[in-house]
Amino acid sequence: MKGKEQNTYDAIVVGTGISGGWAAMELCRKGLKTLVLERGPELKHGDYPTANLDTWELPYNNRLPRETIEKHYPKLSRKDYIMRQSSVHHFCKDDEYPYTEKRKFDWIRGYHTGGRSVMWGRHCYRLSDLDFEANAKEGVGIDWPIRYADLAPWYDYVSRFVGIAGQKENLAHLPDGPFLPGVPMNCVEEQFRDAVHKKFPARRVTVGRVAHLTAYDPKVHLGTRGACQYRNRCIRGCPFGGYFSSVSSTIPVAEETGNMTLIHNAAVREVIYDADKKQAAGVRVRLSDTGDDVEFFSRGVVFLNASTLNSAAILLASKSDAQPNGLGNDSDMVGRNIMDHHHRTGARGSIEGFEDKAVKGRNPSGLYIPRFVNLGKDSKRDYLRGFGYQGGGHRGSWHHVVKELSVAPGPDLKAALTQPGGWSIGFNAFGESLPNENNRITLNYDVVDKDGLPTLTMDCAFGENERLMRKEMKVYAAEMLEAAGAKNVSMYEQEAHPGFSIHEMGSARMGRDPETSVLNKHNQIWNCKNLYVTDGSAMTSAGCVNPSLTYMAMTARAVDHAVKELNRRELGG
Known part of the structure; x- marks a missing residue:
């Protein structure tokens, strides 16, 4: 085992996902010798075993055997599209990484290089001042310590590197950015857009803003990336690097600097706190391969980017005489105020006509309809x-012929199987949830994971505000479909519970007062200024848009602040 001197770095980053990759790249590019710790095994870009396989080339027609689901994925199987031979290997097994539910919660994780950035949904939207000011105006939770102007240049900065395809709409509550060309709408979507704009002028239908390279520039989109191939197999990993992930972008760039040391199978147990200096001195790590515990030290900063729930778990486990309730938990807010978006409600219908039209390629984007309620102009x-x-x-495909048994066996059936099905259109709503300090996680020392670390107990649920919102989410979707001439319009609503949207956030929120928050406006722990938390933990409210772009912007901003503070010796390094 190395001595302390050999295990000391300028900076330590915990996690290699969306925000951890950014922290690693930015610190390394700024010249800091940076240790990056990943809990899972190494995943190299291009090592995606199912990326080029068709369904008939996969075992069991791309399905998992029942016994495999029951043994390894009893909870993960609630997210049905994950239960595929083509993608399940990217996700954690429930029996290896268990958790306890006081109230129903889906914790969907991927422990490997890049984390969930390999499998994410890739939609990228900005929060606006409508979001940053809402808590203060409505008396909910606490006020954000930042506003859109604080984050806007960093949104621009990360957006250019990531490469976001989209379309400018000039909406104050959905700020634009430096977009690549948006993925074009198909004929049915164009008809829907035009009808909605005519019938409901206050509503906007636009292309999804997604992290796909529709116009690849090797001088800007660094790493091992290329143009999007419109295969829409993104959850399997993209060998072309057509969408943004840490494993194809930020981690390779960090590695090229020569300043990064990346260790896999390294589960961080706790942050080492120096009470005299009021600093994070380093981290204690359980090495999964050997079961050994190792300490790594930082002479500068530590960035905690293990994901919302894991970062909170590490803080809660970081107990000492000086921090008996966990590091940064003087306010008792670590692990509280868990938020997620609630969805699984909307409407769908069929569209007549356009039988002479077909689609070329697979759209990884789709349409986006920004928020249009409670904007101040409507009731x-x-x-x-x-x-x-x-x-x-x-x-649709040829499947409709088999499903409906509309053609008798013979030459007519053979001919029918060469024809596509009809057109359909549908929308799923994503709603904001409010912060609630009773939505929380706690450490469970009675149940440990495969590395011997304590697990989490989830005690979270959506509230009355979300219930009332859901009553309208599906109604408005049906209303717009009917306005566009859709037939057989049907509304749907399924059970909604936290975690299912995979947008969990808020466990170590930013704020203006250390008595009610965990982080200050620069993402620093209030009483441990060289410890930054820039993943979803930092969110003070949820907004109703996909949050990953905000995590990236906050991380780049925090690294800039940290390095300037180190240069001024304000962090004591």
Whole structure:
């Protein structure tokens, strides 16, 4: 085992996901010798075993055997599209990494290089001052310590590197950015857009803003990336690097600097706190391969980017005489105020006509309908905040012939199987949830994971505000479909519980007062200024848009602050 001197770095980053990759790249590019710790095994870009396989080349027609699900994925299987031979290997097994539910919660994780950035949904939207000011105006939770102006240049900065395809709409509550060309709408989607704009002028239908390189520039989109191939197999990993992930972008760039040391199978147990200096001295790590515990030290900063729930777990486990309730937990806010977006409600319908039209390629984007309720110009609802929609139009395949048994066996059936099905269109709403300190996680020392670390107990649920919102989410979707001439319009609503959207956030929120928050406006722990937390933990409210772009912007901003503070010797390094 190395001595302390050999295990000391300028900076330590915990996690290699969306925000951890950014922290690693930015610190390394600024010249800091940076240790990056990943809990899972190494995943190299291009090592995606199912990326080029068709369904008939996969075992069991791309399905998992029942016994495999029951043994390894009893909870993960609630997210049905993950239960595929083509993608399940990217996700954690429930029996290896268990958790306890006081109230139903889906914790969907991927422990490997890049984390969930390998499998994420790739939609990228900005929060606006409508979001940053909402808590203060409505008396909910606590006020954000920042506003859009603080984050805007960093949104621009990360957006250019990531490469976000989209379309400018000039909406104050959905700020634009430096977009690559958006993925074009198909004919049914164009008809829907035009009809909605005519019938509901206050509503906007636009293309999804997604992290796909529709116009690849090797001088800007660094790493091992290329143009999007429109295969829409993104959850399997993209060998072309057509969408943004840490494993194809930020981690390779960090590695090229020569300043990064990346260690895999390294589960961080706790942050080492120096009470005299009021600093994070380093981290204690359990090496999964050997079961050994190792300490790594930082002479500068530590960035905690293990993901919302894991970062909170590490803080809670970092107990000492000086921090008996966990590091940064003087306010008792670590692990509280868990938020997620609630969805699984909307509407769908069929579209007649366009039988002479077909789609070339597979759209990885679809349509986006930004929030249009509670914007100040319309009448107030019975609930606070709002929701947006994701969805789009599609043409069916030959399956309709078999399903409906509409053609008798013979030459006519053979001919029918060469024809596509009809057109359909549908939308799923994503609604904001409010912060609630009773939505929390706690450490469970009675149940440990495969590395012997304590697990989490989830005690979270959506509240009355979300319930009232859901009553309208599906109604408005059906209303717009009917306005576009859709037939057989049907609304749907399924059970909604936290975690299912995979947008968990808020466990170590930013704020203006150390008595009610965990982090200050620069993402620093209040009483440990060289410890930064820049993943979803930092969120003070949720908004109704996909949050990953905000995590990236906050991380780049925090690294800039940290390095300037180190240069001024304000962090004591």
